[in-house]
Amino acid sequence: MRYPAEHKQHTRARIVRAAARRFRSRGSAGAAIADLMRDLHLTHGGFYRHFRSKEDLLAEAFGLGLQEVGDRVVAAVEQAPRGGELKALIDAYLSVEHCENVAQGCPVAALVSEVARRPRAAREAFQRALRNHVTRMAAYVSGATPEERVSKAILLFSGMAGTLSIARATNDERERRRVLDEARRFYLSAAGV
């Protein structure tokens, strides 16, 4: 059947959104196209009207996820009192909620180790997304020059992502909270300079 003009774009966006969630919670190998489409009450065949391959979708979903995480962090930061921006950023990223909510959380923390193994083209897309995110975050980090702030933001961000991943792999809830707790202090003092 023929669909109204913007229908296709709308479906495409729905696919990316669902994928962003599925990839984060199950990983690339664990997220099947057919399941994804079924979530949207569609069948798998139609997928290829929107994307050339699963790989392409992964790259795009990664970008969307990181964008959303950035939005959420920025929202938290905007609410912070003057001078407390960095603390708000760190607290938001290393919050228990973020740790528990993999599906809506940072795609870097959820997918880093996989990203490094993807084909070069895909890695380039990830890097664009990453660079964009880090540039946004750099606004809240101290440093003499913009480059210095971006550098620091990369370190802060990649470090926190690593710690968040470890926390997620930890079974014991108390231990998990303790790591997050201490990490918040650690990164605040490390990046606060």
Added chain:
Amino acid sequence: MRYPAEHKQHTRARIVRAAARRFRSRGSAGAAIADLMRDLHLTHGGFYRHFRSKEDLLAEAFGLGLQEVGDRVVAAVEQAPRGGELKALIDAYLSVEHCENVAQGCPVAALVSEVARRPRAAREAFQRALRNHVTRMAAYVSGATPEERVSKAILLFSGMAGTLSIARATNDERERRRVLDEARRFYLSAAGV
């Protein structure tokens, strides 16, 4: 054919060693049992005389990999001048060689995001390995109590692992080296206190 007494243990050890390398460089999904066994000039059927499942092997290979990384770091630290232990540890972990050598490098950096998605039993094995490693590393970290040193070691280690992962996902070599460079300074000043 019947094999000499210690033959079985020896084969088993070879499998774990090969697996540790393969899992790190290709990820769990990318490392097939048959390929692994072929590397050792064996056939896939024999695998199940040694392990109950691929999952079991992954857990054990992860442990071995982390043990080896620990050994290498300790070796580097032992060569350091008195007072320079922490710097030596950080420099070794965030070295260009470690970054380039995924197959022999830190399994946490190579597999974190996958670990969090494995069944609980597997995660427990990972945590034992991790706890053991972190306890070893704690010896070189400052802190009033042993617990404080262990906590700091976790943060240092998970942060560096995250940064290493990000560096590995980075295509541009200069950018990659720059991140490692700055990370060495960042973590030294962050954990040196």
Added chain:
DNA sequence: TGTACATCAGTGAACGCGCGTTCACTGATGTAC
């Protein structure tokens, strides 16, 4: 205004492949007698 045709998002069967796991079998050596 009505009719024939084109379009194209979505359908669902089918293809092909990789892979974890199972299983009947092999055959050199150890053990029982």
Added chain:
DNA sequence: TGTACATCAGTGAACGCGCGTTCACTGATGTAC
């Protein structure tokens, strides 16, 4: 000392399943005349 049997690491065919991708088809709506 010689013989029959047991053992068990390793073999390789086969099973079963999941999944990415392809493809002929559908059918409501838009367009040309």
